[in-house]
Amino acid sequence: MRLSLRHSFAAFHGLPPRLWLLCAVGLVNRAGTMVVPFLTLYLVSERGYSTSDVGLIGACFGGGAIAGSLLGGFASHRFGVIAVTLSSLVLGAAAFAVLPWLDSPLSMAVGVLVASTVNDAFRPALMTAVASTVDPASRVRALSAMRLALNLGMALGPAIGGMVAAIDYTWLFLGDAASCLLAAAALVWGIRRWGAASLGGERGQGPSPARDAPPPRRRHPQRTMAALLIVCAIYAIVIFQFFTTVPVFLHAEFAWSEAHVGQLLGLQALLIVGLQMPLVHRLEGRAPLRVAAVGAVLSCVALGVLTLGHGVSVAIPCTVLWAIGEMLSLPFLTTAVVNLAGDRPARAMGLFTAALSSGWIIAPGLGLWMSETWGWAALWIGCATVGVAIAGAMLLLASKAAEPHDDRKSTDASSRSTS
Numbered sequence: 001m002r003l004s005l006r007h008s009f010a011a012f013h014g015l016p017p018r019l020w021l022l023c024a025v026g027l028v029n030r031a032g033t034m035v036v037p038f039l040t041l042y043l044v045s046e047r048g049y050s051t052s053d054v055g056l057i058g059a060c061f062g063g064g065a066i067a068g069s070l071l072g073g074f075a076s077h078r079f080g081v082i083a084v085t086l087s088s089l090v091l092g093a094a095a096f097a098v099l100p101w102l103d104s105p106l107s108m109a110v111g112v113l114v115a116s117t118v119n120d121a122f123r124p125a126l127m128t129a130v131a132s133t134v135d136p137a138s139r140v141r142a143l144s145a146m147r148l149a150l151n152l153g154m155a156l157g158p159a160i161g162g163m164v165a166a167i168d169y170t171w172l173f174l175g176d177a178a179s180c181l182l183a184a185a186a187l188v189w190g191i192r193r194w195g196a197a198s199l200g201g202e203r204g205q206g207p208s209p210a211r212d213a214p215p216p217r218r219r220h221p222q223r224t225m226a227a228l229l230i231v232c233a234i235y236a237i238v239i240f241q242f243f244t245t246v247p248v249f250l251h252a253e254f255a256w257s258e259a260h261v262g263q264l265l266g267l268q269a270l271l272i273v274g275l276q277m278p279l280v281h282r283l284e285g286r287a288p289l290r291v292a293a294v295g296a297v298l299s300c301v302a303l304g305v306l307t308l309g310h311g312v313s314v315a316i317p318c319t320v321l322w323a324i325g326e327m328l329s330l331p332f333l334t335t336a337v338v339n340l341a342g343d344r345p346a347r348a349m350g351l352f353t354a355a356l357s358s359g360w361i362i363a364p365g366l367g368l369w370m371s372e373t374w375g376w377a378a379l380w381i382g383c384a385t386v387g388v389a390i391a392g393a394m395l396l397l398a399s400k401a402a403e404p405h406d407d408r409k410s411t412d413a414s415s416r417s418t419s
Contacts, residue, residue: 018199019133019142021190023149026126029089029183030153034161034172035096037265038258040364041247042169043108051372053105055365058244060109064116065357072121073128073350081125081132081346082196086187088122093180095119100170119180120357124349129199131338131345139338140288144280144331151272158269162262224397225340225348228289229355231393232333236359237366238300238383238390239329242268242322245367246303249376254311264319271323279327288332288339289398293391295332299325300387307377 035042043049043057068088076084095115102111127146134142164171190199243265250256250264283291302321306314334352341348370379 025183025187027149027153030150031156035176037158040244051368057109058364059361060113061116062361064113065120066354068117068120069354070350073124073347076125076346081129082199084125089180089184092119093177096173097177100173124353128346128349140335143334147331148276151269158262159266162259165258232355233358235390236356237362240359240363241367244364268319268323276327288336289394292329292332293394295325295328297391301384303380304384306380
């Protein structure tokens, strides 16, 4: 614990106060994320919806997430990231508050589509704002600090949500709405203190390039970006099984209650909170896609662990491996996207979050269908197998793209050889 704290403080040193305000906004909003981890379980156990209904609603959630991510990215480039972030929080509060009173599968699907669209415009805007508040050399640390804040919120949200769901699912939706309004209030306070431009850059402005730094060498960056987005979409289909079908698996096969499922999800988030920054501090300067490849293997193979036993003996190792994989994959994937984005980081971040969100379209329906058709073991073994292929694709993309990190390493190596 002392080692973790020492590395965490070293990684935090020098990050500006404005960044911490943005992290606080993300933390408060994510702490109220009680609906998403329990949505599939709510639709199955509380509403009694069929697999096809759950698949439709899951597809609407994913479609809204994609639309919201794209809308957030393009709107941030046009109107500014802070305006988009604030609008998303306020509209998201209203959308989540309405959901528990929608009683038919069709109306729930439409409501989830709207809520997901306005809520997911928040993510690319906030992440672009974070990248804009620091210099490029501190970008990995800043993005990791935001992910740390988000996961700290996730450590609280599902654990509280599990206990709330055991009493009344309606309070899950109202709690999510309240967290959106509280995060919006924190952002308004930051705007009054520092100004919107200081928190996210002027309209259409993104992260500034390093002063006097030569442009990084990249081979066909647009092709590399397109390929990376496709790989990320496939990866999302696999890792989102942890939040969509794993809770159903634990409930059906292990007879776990909602509270126990929430505690497991909270453990995953707590692991990330405790280990994220020390890992980033240790791996800072490595090629992002190569680190992400290792994380992809771990997070996908973690699901295969569920085939090896029963109960806590497999659920906890699965959660630990998944958390380590998430720490090594998503922050470094985000950094790789920003490095390849050039002068349009908000649009690139919108495309990236849309690619991740696309996993919601396929993950719930595909996971439940595979479990009903071939059994749970086939689903988890398939996830592990696909994870190995995803890691190979990331390594191939890393070799084709000369990222800024690679340039610095080669420069340092040549300098040492010259001296």
